[in-house]
Amino acid sequence: MLHLTLQARLQAAVRTVLPDADAATVLVRPCPDARHGDYQSNALIALAKQRKLNPRQLAEQVKAALDVAEICEAVDIAGPGFLNFRVRPTALAATLLAAARGEHLFYAPAAQPRTVVIDFSSPNVAKPMHVGHIRSTGIGDALQRIFRLLGHRVISDNHIGDWGTQFGKLLLGWKQILNREALAADAIAELERLYKVINAECDASPARLEEAKHELVKLQAGDAENCSVWQEMIRVSQVQFDAIYGRLGVKFDHALGESFYNPQLGPVVEDLLARGIARESEGAVGVFSDGSLPPKQDPFLVNRDGEWIADPALVRKSDGGFNYMTTDLATIDYRLKTWAPAEIVYVVDDRQAPHFKKLFLTFARWQPEAAAKVKLVHVGFGKILGEDGKPFKTRSGDTVKLGELLDEAEERALKVVTEKNPDLPVVERKEIARIVGLGAVKYADLLPNRQSDYQFSWDKMLALQGNTAPYLLYAYTRVRSVLRKQEVTAGDQGLEIKLVAAEELALAKHFLNFGLVLEAAAEEYRPNFLCNYLYDLAGLFARFYENCPVLKAEGAERATRLLLCDLTGRVLKQGLEVLGIQTTDQM
RNA sequence: GCGCUUGUAGCUCAGUUGGAUAGAGCAUCCGCCUUCUAAGCGGACGGUCGUGGGUUCGACUCCCGCCAAGCGCGCCA
Structure with a gap:
């Protein structure tokens, strides 16, 4: 809008006065205090300083070369060398009339639209969405809407937690203690009950835990019955997700859950091994520190009793199973190959910051050329607390659904x-x-x-x-x-x-x-x-x-x-x- | 122990390349409805920006130390 015109004129004036200066750093901002004017630029002070010039003198020279008469009243030079601009009511009125004619609504589409993948919400199958999901879902949805409004190409992807060790217990519960009526009435509540009961039994009995693990192994091996039950659990969960998203008015372009990447996990690990990025250790496969960062900043190291020891990013467990690090690597790889985004944004709880640090560094070591072309961003957020300042819970101490x-x-x-x-x-x-x-x-x-x-x-x-x-x-x-x-x-x-x-x-x-x-x-x-x-x-x-x-x-x-x-x-x-x-x- | 995040008015929170006298709501006190929705508006009161140094023409903002709180440190996600 007007300030962009002002900024362009100011930059032109700076180029006239100082042809070799980087005029792009000269920005025009709204005045924090309206008494000084509507817009200001303080960039000339810094510019003068770099060149050991007198800031006020430079401001005078730039002002002399500046042509903004039809937009502004006389430009003021204040303090150490601020330029203050006061917009003419006539220029303001013209901008408003253009808006009235529908020519703009005070924003302009991005000059260089980017492709941005936004990964948010990510609820887990068989669990109720709780108050914590509001943060990722709300912030993520607002971001996708803002980016879209500004003309960027947005791909929103709900990375649903539809795979993992919890399914062993869930499968065991489904087969042995499922209440069909309860499932029909409130599927998520019933699945949650199954998990809680079996989980408690597993804690008490190693034999029970073995049973659950056996169900998980069968699922991972593609057992027909377990796969069909698993898919049914996903289906009933999706019904719940859709109901919530419908109420919230949140839409995703894709909902490629963790399981979508299963076929890629083996090849990802093989490739990491082949390229020497990962290595075997105690039967597992992990990515270790390459020593390129000081220990404090190195996410592959952890301090124990004053000593820095290895804290690898494990991509394959000693039992042959894969970790979410592996899934996340495969996910980045897929997204880059499929959509070629300039940016991938993860709207996830701040507590996962160390994971994303490891993930981004590991990916950069695995595919340096691809990594150089994409900005990977973890957009973290804090917790929701109750009015007592403690984590937000119901009166009975449960998480709020x-x-x-x-x-x-x-x-x-x-x-x-x-x-x-x-x-x-x-x-x-x-x-x-x-x-x-x-x-x-x-x-x-x-x-x-x-x-x-x-x-x-x-x-x-x-x-x-x-x-x-x-x-x-x-x-x-x-x-x-x-x-x-x-x-x-x-x-x-x-x-x-x-x-x-x-x-x-x-x-x-x-x-x-x-x-x-x-x-x-x-x-x-x-x-x-x-x-x-x-x-x-x-x-x-x-x-x-x-x-x-x-x-x-x-x-x-x-x-x-x-x-x-x-x-x-x-x-x-x-x-x-x-x-x-x-x-x-x-x- | 190590790391990350946070610390701004009595309370809950803002604070856009470092910028001019640090803002808002609540609470307390005082005003404004024969006027387009008073579910509103105006005013008063309230601050060593955790603390001590440093950089700078200029620091809530950047750097270092210290204090306090929360979180993380699993072959879970």
């Missing part, structure tokens, strides 16, 4: 809606409660900086005051309410618009930064940047709404204000949409 959490969100939201708007028909109240409740849970999860833990609080996420989904949704309903009474018409669009009041200008200027924020959110994999932007937008709109009557105004003033309402609504709706949150016209 995702489905039940969403039910409660809708119930609590319905109570609030009913309290505030009792005259609406119950069907409408329920639909509003669904949107507000789910939105509140998602938004509360996306809002905190993802790397830190956050406290789950029903009251806070459903509050109307503060940075919450209901506050944003309420702002949207106010927009809709105004526009319902007077939609923007062709006649209004033809009118001149004049941004005069401080509230009008502040709101209009905030629109301009939508694209910047979307890009930052994508760049840093941090949807919370967008949350904060939308909260600011809603706040600016609220102030505008309080101080600038729309429907009572006339002429250009009315047209301007209607346009501001319309654009606020569109940016809010678009912003919430990429956070995976629906809007409602009434609350």
